[in-house]
Amino acid sequence: MSNYYQKEIETASREEILKIQNEKIVKQVKHVYENVPYYRNLMDKKGVKPEDIQSVDDIKKLPFLSKDDLREAYPYGLLGTDLKNCVRIQSTSGTTGKRVVAFYTQHDVDIWEECCARAIMAAGGTNEDVCQISYGYGLFTGGPGLNGGSHKVGCLTLPMSSGNTDRQLQFMMDLGATILCCTPSYAAYLGESLAERGYKPEDNKLKAGIFGAEPWTEEMRKSIEKSLGIKAYDIYGLTETSGPGVSFECEEQTGMHINEDHFYAEIIDPKTGEVLPEGTKGELVFTSLDKEGFPLLRYRTKDICILSRKKCSCGRTHVKMTKPLGRSDDMMIIRGVNVFPSQIEAVLLKEGYTPNYQIVVDRANNTDTFDIYVEFAPEQFSDKIADVQAREKALNAAMRSMLGIGPKIHLVAPKTITRSEGKAVRVIDKRKLHD
Ligand code: ADP
Ligand code: ZN
Numbered sequence: 139m140s141n142y143y144q145k146e147i148e149t150a151s152r153e154e155i156l157k158i159q160n161e162k163i164v165k166q167v168k169h170v171y172e173n174v175p176y177y178r179n180l181m182d183k184k185g186v187k188p189e190d191i192q193s194v195d196d197i198k199k200l201p202f203l204s205k206d207d208l209r210e211a212y213p214y215g216l217l218g219t220d221l222k223n224c225v226r227i228q229s230t231s232g233t234t235g236k237r238v239v240a241f242y243t244q245h246d247v248d249i250w251e252e253c254c255a256r257a258i259m260a261a262g263g264t265n266e267d268v269c270q271i272s273y274g275y276g277l278f279t280g281g282p283g284l285n286g287g288s289h290k291v292g293c294l295t296l297p298m299s300s301g302n303t304d305r306q307l308q309f310m311m312d313l314g315a316t317i318l319c320c321t322p323s324y325a326a327y328l329g330e331s332l333a334e335r336g337y338k339p340e341d342n343k344l345k346a347g348i349f350g351a352e353p354w355t356e357e358m359r360k361s362i363e364k365s366l367g368i369k370a371y372d373i374y375g376l377t378e379t380s381g382p383g384v385s386f387e388c389e390e391q392t393g394m395h396i397n398e399d400h401f402y403a404e405i406i407d408p409k410t411g412e413v414l415p416e417g418t419k420g421e422l423v424f425t426s427l428d429k430e431g432f433p434l435l436r437y438r439t440k441d442i443c444i445l446s447r448k449k450c451s452c453g454r455t456h457v458k459m460t461k462p463l464g465r466s467d468d469m470m471i472i473r474g475v476n477v478f479p480s481q482i483e484a485v486l487l488k489e490g491y492t493p494n495y496q497i498v499v500d501r502a503n504n505t506d507t508f509d510i511y512v513e514f515a516p517e518q519f520s521d522k523i524a525d526v527q528a529r530e531k532a533l534n535a536a537m538r539s540m541l542g543i544g545p546k547i548h549l550v551a552p553k554t555i556t557r558s559e560g561k562a563v564r565v566i567d568k569r570k571l572h573d
Contacts, residue, residue: 140388141262142253143291147399148454155398155455159498160193163428167191167200168428170433176202176215177435181367193360193403197425198413202436207555208238217241218433226431226558230278230377231351231561234440234467235275240377241431247286249428250380254287254373257386257425260395260452261346261371263317265292268343270310273351274560275547279381284319287383293317300559303331314343318564322354322362322370324561326493330557332535339367348373350382352561353464357487359391359422372461378437379424385459390451393458400427402435403457405445409467421466421487423458436459440466468508470499470567472506475543479564485540486512494555497545500568508545509536516552 150397180201226242269288273280288295350373375384385394404422441462495512530547
């Protein structure tokens with residue numbers, strides 16, 4: 139039996155959800171048209187009036203918003219209400235360029251925290267848990283979002299923020315943390331650090347982890363679950379729509395339920411903007427149905443995934459999204475072949491390496507160069523040249539069969555690649571310097 143924070147809405151029938159969505163969208167579009175001149179302009183240019191939107195089926199008539207719009211309208215151009223009604227500002231991490239800011243009224247903070255509370259309870263959280271939050275606090279949404287959710291569930295909240303790994307581990311052990319929230323790359327680092335200090339996975343009290351804010355593979359999930367002795371749940375979100383908790387995983391661990399009473403999701407063809415049918419891979423687009431401070435309509439996330447309405451054993455009825463394959467921005471085209479960092483991570487972990495790697499792409503003599511630096515796992519370490527060469531050759535072959543092209547593999551000593559405390563930087567693409 140699953141654990142729900144708001145059972146009635148999380149398990150509502152499709153008809154009930156549609157009814158809520160239809161009521162909210164009519165109001166929201168009218169509100170945005172009247173209060174956000176930037177978006178009113180876009181609607182006018184497209185010849186769409188608020189009266190044209192009578193249900194969520196009509197959302198496809200609305201213009202898209204992109205990160206470029208947010209940058210152009212920075213800072214106040216997409217504000218949906220008077221600033222005096224707002225109580226909070228958060229900002230994106232700036233992973234793909236200039237940071238953008240989002241505004242929240244108290245109502246927006248409340249619904250965001252409720253979404254995070256749903257995620258924590260879906261991971262088995264109750265008021266008996268000690269929830270260690272090791273996402274960054276501050277402008278980044280990870281810490282504040284999960285912190286609010288943890289309070290709502292009634293967990294004993296440990297607001298660690300990221301960094302200071304020694305203190306993280308000390309408090310985790312001394313205070314008996316049972317739920318860990320952080321980026322998957324930081325979770326992997328914490329697992330590795332516990333082992334180095336002589337702890338076995340069963341020595342900690344953790345039972346679950348809620349990890350997100352960056353792409354991670356199923357192989358990474360298995361590796362973290364093993365090193366910390368927990369069940370690892372995915373959580374997704376972005377500052378533009380509020381933060382983490384837009385969608386979250388339940389015990390089935392087969393995709394993340396999108397909180398459809400607050401967010402309407404579409405999948406589009408990133409090239410043409412055409413809406414694609416359920417089950418098709420494409421770019422995820424969100425319409426916020428009831429946010430006041432920053433009410434984005436048809437926001438293009440650049441995240442690539444698939445939606446599914448297959449019945450879920452947890453009892454939740456909200457649509458599920460697969461783990462984002464990565465951002466369309468993350469996709470590298472190397473010698474004409476599309477490569478996602480997540481494919482590389484999957485091969486490395488399958489072949490028994492640790493999730494400590496870096497991908498370097500450059501250009502020499504008009505050809506792309508493609509190098510992967512990866513650490514030996516401590517038990518694999520060897521300084522015999524023949525051993526190293528044999529391993530590098532095997533890994534090159536495994537990569538070639540997955541990707542269609544072979545990178546140059548560089549095996550490096552354990553602990554030589556910088557660990558991440560927040561979002562990991564996996565790719566260094568130096569080609570941009572030459573453009
Ligand atoms: P930035 O876009 O600058 O990184 P955010 O901190 O708002 O700013 O991050 C949101 C982005 O993080 C999402 O658009 C998505 O690309 C990525 N992300 C968030 N959660 C996940 C997740 N569970 N899996 C994969 N990617 C994620
Ligand atoms: Zn479910």
